[in-house]
Amino acid sequence: xxxxxxxxxxxxxxxxxxxxxxxxxxxxxxxxxxxxxxxxxxxxxxxxxxxxxxxxxxxxxxxxxxxxxxxxxxxxxxxxxxxxxxxxxxxxxxxxxxxxxxxxxxxxxxxxxxxxxxxxxxxxxxx
Numbered sequence: 744x745x746x747x748x749x750x751x752x753x754x755x756x757x758x759x760x761x762x763x764x765x766x767x768x769x770x771x772x773x774x775x776x777x778x779x780x781x782x783x784x785x786x787x788x789x790x791x792x793x794x795x796x797x798x799x800x801x802x803x804x805x806x807x808x809x810x811x812x813x814x815x816x817x818x819x820x821x822x823x824x825x826x827x828x829x830x831x832x833x834x835x836x837x838x839x840x841x842x843x844x845x846x847x848x849x850x851x852x853x854x855x856x857x858x859x860x861x862x863x864x865x866x867x868x869x870x
Contacts, residue, residue: 766845769852773830776823783820786813821866826859 786808793804807813833851836842842851 765849765852769830769833769855772826772856776827776830780820780823780827783816783823786816818863818867822859822863825862825866826855829855829858829862 786804790801790804790808793800808817833842833855836851837848842848
């Protein structure tokens with residue numbers, strides 16, 4: 744029979760002893776931004792449907808979208824779009840068999856994070 748008393752050690756790497764790496768963080772961020780964009784599309788669709796439905800519906804939807812909370816959601820959605828786009832380009836680079844070493848993968852992760860912030864700020868300035 745197996746030894747039931749295994750001591751105090753964890754069975755697998757635990758968050759208290761595992762140092763997050765840029766590659767894992769960027770992978771998690773890609774998944775989060777992809778799912779967040781699915782949810783963020785709902786108010787945009789509501790706004791477009793309200794515009795087609797009539798002025799009274801549009802006024803309500805527009806008030807929500809242009810409120811401080813709506814602007815925050817749209818700004819974060821803009822960042823998520825840029826991050827998800829750059830992460831997709833990173834994966835296309837990896838699909839060619841390039842930049843698969845750890846240093847290059849971490850550099851591309853930072854490029855995605857910093858690049859998405861810069862592109863979000865530039866987009867907000869242009870708009």
